[in-house]
Amino acid sequence: MLLIKCPYCEEERPELEFRNAGEAHLVRNSSIIEQSDEDFASYLYFRQNPKGLQFERWRHIHGCGRFFNAVRDSVSDKFLTVYKAGEPKPELDALLSANASQEVASVKKRAPRTKKAEL
């Protein structure tokens, strides 16, 4: 069972209190009705699912109820950071060097593929 830090409650709580809510930083187009089929498909269906660091959403559903974002290594399940919804995507290099100074040499950086939605 993972321990997850909620950036709103500012403490680590057991995984049982949370629900994963899929990939983070998918942006719903403000004029979605005009989106091309291809762009809409990549927003709706295509996900990174990287082996390594992934940006993902969690909800502290049995706690404060808030949605937030996290960077987690899908190999080791280690959380590199958590941050509030709406905050900018953290810089991976900075995160990794901050973490490397702590420990964990095993976490391999793997840059996420460019998202179709961002093309």
Place this chain on the structure above:
Amino acid sequence: MAQSTHSGSNRIAGIGRLVPAKTVRFTFDGQNLTGLEGDTLASALLANGIHLVGRSFKYHRPRGILSAGSEEPNALVDIERDKSRKQPNVRATVQEIYDGLKAKSQNRWPSLTFDIGAINDVFSPMLPAGFYYKTFMWPKFAWKTIYEPKIRAAAGLGVVPGEPDTDRYSNRFAHCDVLVIGAGAAGLAAALSAASTGLQVILCDEQPEVGGALRYENDVQIDGISGYEWAVAAYAKLREMKNVRVLTRTTAFGYYAQNFVGLVERLSDHLSRPAAEMPRERLWQVRASKVVLATGAIERHMVFANNDRPGIMLASAARLFLNQYGVAVGRKVGVYTANDSAYAAAIDLKRAGIDVPVIVDTRNNPSSAIIDEARSLGIEVLTGHAVYSAGGKRRISSVSIKPNEGGIERKITVDALIMSAGWTPSVHLFSQSRGKVAWDADNERFLPGTYAQNCVSVGACNGTDNLQSALDEAIAAGGGQAGTIVATGGTNWIAGMIGSAPGAGADTTVKAFVDFQNDVTAKDVRLAVREGMHSIEHIKRFTTNGMATDQGKTSNLHGLAIAAEALDKPIPSVGLTTFRAPFTPVTFGAIVNHARHDLFDPTRRTPMHAWHEAQGAPFEDVGQWKRAWYYPQAGEDMHAAVNRECVAVRNQAGIFDASTLGKIEVVGPDSAKFLELLYTNPWEKLGVGRCRYGIMLREDGFIYDDGVVGRLAEDRFHVTTTTGGAPRVMHHMEDYLQTEFPHLNVWLTSTTEQWAVIAVQGPKAREIISPLVEGIDLSNEAMPHMSVREGKICGVPTRLFRMSFTGEAGYEINVPADYGKAVWEAVYEQGKPFGLTPYGTETMHVLRAEKGYIIVGQDTDGTVTPQDAGLTWAIGKNKTDYVGIRGLLRRDLVSDGRKQLVGLKTVDPKIVLEEGAQIVANPNQPVPMTMIGHVTSSYWSENCGRSIALALVIDGTKRLGERLYVPMPNGVIEVEVTGMVFFDEKGERLNG
């Protein structure tokens, strides 16, 4: 050789730590036997001269006891306390005996000594590895009907108990600074060291007592006393310390992320008469800042012909049976080894008065003090030799010995053979922690390499071969003061050999077992390579090597080495399979724990539940809710009750408990804007006091939920959802509010359980409730269909909805939950003279189907759009955004050929279709037919005097009037496609 008479003829007086006077009676396959308190079933059987304890999985070969620990692959038995407390596949080497213990051997018929299935051994050339993948291919149907059931019946281990488990299991969470796993020398030292610094420590060991290998290494001295005495003293000291918890009989079975470790503590499996309230096992879920792995090493067997004969066992096991339990594993014990550690066992046996005729050592010119010591005791040592085969069937009778390279064979009579191919460090938990193992080429073993979590391995599991080094390492891991424990002696855990021994090489066809439990031989592994399996993951699955309940604790490295040799590749490049939890099998009881029966899932009951119960209503489970299904009167079956209820609602009035409907209060200045985005319908212009039926889509355009929404004020909406959908609708709304539309000033509150909902439906509804209502004008003009008012009923506050899920004029009375039962009873009393009839969910379903009202999740399945469901009218035509608006524009969602919801009338009105039945256009086409849809809802409608159904049919709305067919096992049913409304098509009754 002196013998104690009570507890077995192989018990040697004056040796071992058990007390001869403390006898324990038990049975094995019905035979009455006596052992001693502290015996395992294995040691007690051996004391009684019993080696044959089971039959093997595939070939039904006689099998004995290989080990003295949890790595045991062979000696699996069935332990039965009573009919419901019966456990198959218990390792005899782990089960402690108690007075009255009943053990049975497994996988044999009719008896252990004469087993029909042993014919498989004779026909074994026809049953090579993977035989079931290629032998039983034809005819196709026979796999399911003949081959698989036969193979399953013939193979296998124990038999599952036939009755539910009546034992109790408990569960605890724990946190500590240091969790030490394994209480051998290294684990005890690490725990003492960590405890001395004041840290919170948990120490666990799977054995009933601490000491690990110190229990048999009688040459060890620690701090001036014997190793075992030191371990006992260390245990006593740790037990005294407030910051330490020591758990024996406790297996760390799983190592998960962030130092979360699952332990299972066995509390009563060793007791003769455990107290009734005593749990059988306790699951510990431990979160540790640091984990110290002191899990030791496991001895490997030698791979040679007939190495599975009963009486052949690991040298360390024989040594433990002797030094701990005072049991000699034979009278004439041969030794076969590839490393030094077996010599210690030979010497101990010899000194105990057992004849040790020979030590066969595959090494060409080994030299060490212990070999000299063995020779000086008069034991013949043959180096550069190998055991080519073992004689005997149900018990080993001899060994055939040749020089490694072949030559003249010599046969030596023995009644037991102890062996050691070397030691495999137990890296299971380390690997589970997602650490990466590294290959130690010099000693041919995998050791902990890169760590993934805050954990450290010490002692034999870390490849630390010398006792003093292991203790130093353990003290350092615990953080205490170095150099505080001084030790001499101990086993040298250096590797030995892996793979097949001389005489069982690639050019031979002998049965040299690698994996005893799954009956995998060296030959099978080579066959897998010849058949094209090149990765160890494939070889493992093809041969099933290491896939039995022991997870290959003794076999994995041998299998890997034989595969590597056959592939002519170095071992690390063939790869090691991943170790997975659990380390040893864990009972379902421990995992399920308290979550059984009533505690499995919460049960939700409405405030009026007791009333329904008193009326004798059966309940239907809807999610976690209990809903009254129907209210049978004397002599009525379900159909009669439902027919009566249906007619009563349409002719007089019915009362229905709708409390389970999901309810969400949407509040804030931007509430209408928010609902515009979440529902397909327009909301901005909905007047205060009015209601609207809303449809919620997912972004992909498919229906997610529906419900009536009432506007209580400019900035306040009362939203209802389906019963089952409430939590996910709330989650969905919160998601959009928090992350996509955070600029909207809206608050969402779940109010499902705050409101009890009493639906009163039917032509008499208004008449019934009006005397109870205060402050609300109920007239048609003042309060038309689809409106909501706040006021009082029976003196308590209410949100009164005029709405209908029946097609009749009616009300849904919302009152605070605590008043629900009282108001229900008052309304019921008031309505009785008018014929007010309670109705349940079944009648509700029939009435709504008569009107063609859909149920999301029954008439829709997550691939149905509003257009498909005939709800195009509910989409706001001028809206430029709502969740699902873009999804609905997708080509496939607007093209022809989609399944659409329609009504079906059977040509024979008496036939009620089956829900889920498939629909075809032409019933005479060959099978498999082209299916064009399926029935989603189907009922007998007493009000219509016929059956009615809803169905999803391809291009359904274009087929109105068409005849279609529903093929069923008893014949084809002809149906006509109709509109979805079967009763009061114009909807005039709503306004009555």
